Amino acid sequence: LGSGTRVLTADLRWVPIEDIQVGDQLVAVDEKPPGGAGPARKMRSATVLARQEMYAEAYRVTFDTGESIIGTGEHPFLCKKRSTHDYQWRTILDIQVGDEIRCVTKPWGDTTVEDSWFGGFLDGEGSLRARQSGGADVCVSQVAGAVLEHAASYLKSGNYNFHTEVDNRVPEHSSKFGKRPVYKLVVQRMDDMFQLLGRTQPIRFGGNKWWEGKELPNGKLCAKVVSIKPLLVLKVHNLQTTTGTFIAEGLVSHNTAICRSLSAHRLTTVPGVRVLAGSVDEDKVMELYTRDKTILDNLPWWLKPEIKYDEKGAHIHFGKLSSKVLYQVGSQKSGVGQGRQFDVIHLTECASWP
Structure with a gap:
C-alpha cells in the first residue's frame, strides 16, 4: 500500500503504514470464516511479523465517499461477491467499478x-x-x-x-x-x-481488546468503488501479520507478497537456489507467479537477473545464477515437491488442500 495509508493499531490510533514496526499490535479480522462456510469472520488482534518497502506500479482506487486508497495491483481486499452476499479476497487488478470493499470503521481525525x-x-x-x-x-x-x-x-x-x-x-x-x-x-x-x-x-x-472474537460490525459497512486509475511507479509498503490481515483506511486488507519478496531476494542474490511455491489450486498458484513477476519487473536494473526460461504459472529459471522457482498445485497426482530438493518452500492456503 502507498505511503501515508493509515493502519488501525490495537490502541485505536491511525498510524501511517510506513511507521508501523515489527511487533506492533493491530486490529485485524479472520483471514477465513472459522469452519468454512456458515460462521462469520470474527474481529481479531494481530502482531506485525515483518515489513518491507519496494517500488512498484500502483493504482488509486476511489470510492463513492470521495476517499481513495493507493496500492499495487496484487494487493487483496475483502470484497462482496458479485453474485451473493458473501465476501471474498480480491486483488486490485481483479476489482471492478461497482464492487464493494468491506469496512470496519472510518478513520477519524485529530483529537479535539x-x-x-x-x-x-x-x-x-x-x-x-x-x-x-x-x-x-x-x-x-x-x-x-x-x-x-x-x-x-x-x-x-x-x-x-x-x-x-x-x-x-x-x-x-x-x-x-x-x-x-x-x-x-x-x-x-x-x-x-x-x-x-x-x-x-x-x-x-487502555489495553482492553473488546473487539476480539466479535463479528464484524453490523450494517454491512462497505465502500463502493467508482474508479480505478493506474499511477506511476511508487514506493509501497508490505506488512505481514499473525492473522494475515489488518485494517487500512477502514478497509479490511490482506497481507501482501512479503513472503514472495523474501523468496525473490534469495533467488536473485544467491546462486543455485531452488524454490518451491505451491497453493491449493491453479488460480492461487497463478497469484504467486504474478506476484513474483511484479517483484522481478520492479527490481533496479543492476539487480535484475537474466531469465533463461519463463513458463507462466509453471517455473522461472535464472540463467547465470542457476537458480529456479517451481510452481505446483496441491492436488497434483505426483505430489508437491516429490523427488526434488528445495532450499526455500512457500506453501499457501494449506488448510484447504485435499
Whole structure:
C-alpha cells in the first residue's frame, strides 16, 4: 500500500503504514470464516511479523465517499461477491467499478478538546462491556443535569448511534448519585465504538481488546468503488501479520507478497537456489507467479537477473545464477515437491488442500 495509508493499531490510533514496526499490535479480522462456510469472520488482534518497502506500479482506487486508497495491483481486499452476499479476497487488478470493499470503521481525525472532555468523562463515569453472547457496548452514567446534557450533545454532534436507559431503582446502600434516577448513554454499534474510544482515548480502557472474537460490525459497512486509475511507479509498503490481515483506511486488507519478496531476494542474490511455491489450486498458484513477476519487473536494473526460461504459472529459471522457482498445485497426482530438493518452500492456503 502507498505511503501515508493509515493502519488501525490495537490502541485505536491511525498510524501511517510506513511507521508501523515489527511487533506492533493491530486490529485485524479472520483471514477465513472459522469452519468454512456458515460462521462469520470474527474481529481479531494481530502482531506485525515483518515489513518491507519496494517500488512498484500502483493504482488509486476511489470510492463513492470521495476517499481513495493507493496500492499495487496484487494487493487483496475483502470484497462482496458479485453474485451473493458473501465476501471474498480480491486483488486490485481483479476489482471492478461497482464492487464493494468491506469496512470496519472510518478513520477519524485529530483529537479535539471536546473529545478529551468525553474521554475524561468515560474515565470517571464510563463502563465497557464485551458480552459473552456477542457484541459489546460502552456507556456513561449520570443523573439529569448539565453534564448529562453535554455528553448527549457530544454524541449527537459526532453522529454516534446511542440510546438512553434510566435506572429508577432506589439503591440499598448509599450512592454518590443519591436517590435520583441514573441515566445511562449506551453506544453499541462496533464502528461507533471504534470511533468513540479512538477519538477520546480513555485511560481506564487502555489495553482492553473488546473487539476480539466479535463479528464484524453490523450494517454491512462497505465502500463502493467508482474508479480505478493506474499511477506511476511508487514506493509501497508490505506488512505481514499473525492473522494475515489488518485494517487500512477502514478497509479490511490482506497481507501482501512479503513472503514472495523474501523468496525473490534469495533467488536473485544467491546462486543455485531452488524454490518451491505451491497453493491449493491453479488460480492461487497463478497469484504467486504474478506476484513474483511484479517483484522481478520492479527490481533496479543492476539487480535484475537474466531469465533463461519463463513458463507462466509453471517455473522461472535464472540463467547465470542457476537458480529456479517451481510452481505446483496441491492436488497434483505426483505430489508437491516429490523427488526434488528445495532450499526455500512457500506453501499457501494449506488448510484447504485435499
